[in-house]
Amino acid sequence: MARRGDTLREHILEVAKNAFLESGFERTSMDALAVRAETSKRSLYAHFPTKDALFLAVIDRVHDLFRGRMRTPDHYAGDPAEATALFCGRFLQMLGWAPVLQTCRMGITEAERLPEAAAQLHEVFFGATTDRLAAYLSDQYGLDAAEGATLAARLLGMTVYPTFPRALFGIGELRDNVPDEASIEADVDMTVIRRATASALLRRRDGNAAG
Incomplete structure (x- = not known):
């Protein structure tokens, strides 16, 4: 079952947190995060319009x-x-x-x-x-x-x-x-x-x- 709304947002945050820790901010791309979170880039950008915004949300x-x-x-x-x-x-x-x-x-x-x-x-x-x-x-x-x-x-x-x-x-x-x-x-x-x-x-x- 596909994740949506707040459930997807929380999932993206957890995936991004782990990815940033493993690879660092610069080496973590939004494309890679979308794949890792098993969602589309469109859905990812709908929740977090930039990687900076995603990083601040992870913080x-x-x-x-x-x-x-x-x-x-x-x-x-x-x-x-x-x-x-x-x-x-x-x-x-x-x-x-x-x-x-x-x-x-x-x-x-x-x-x-x-x-x-x-x-x-x-x-x-x-x-x-x-x-x-x-x-x-x-x-x-x-x-x-x-x-x-x-x-x-x-x-x-x-x-x-x-x-x-x-x-x-x-x-x-x-x-x-x-x-x-x-x-x-x-x-x-x-x-x-x-x-x-x-x-x-x-x-x-x-x-x-x-x-």
């Missing part, structure tokens, strides 16, 4: 998938410090997943030609995650928005970003399978993350006490 899809797998800090533990540490650990775990790294690299490659797409990809993986952590910290520790954002950036700077560039440049082993939330402790060094989290939260508390 929106990746955003939804990534948010669903990251969840929010309160999902991980009842204790705020532990929830924060595990959220940071999950973020680092997800950034070590091959499709995420490949998508980041593709965004960097296309940044000059498609700055809007590159900016959206940055928001998908980094901006939205930082915002979620900032909102949680603000709620748990009675911070205003600016203080929460500053603390979130500091925490991620201490726990995630020192390691991520190594993976981005292909140093270390990537995970081909979807990272299992239950294996955070096995996949990342939670001892280091908990120590850094405790230090950052202690500095915040001491700073408030001094003020």
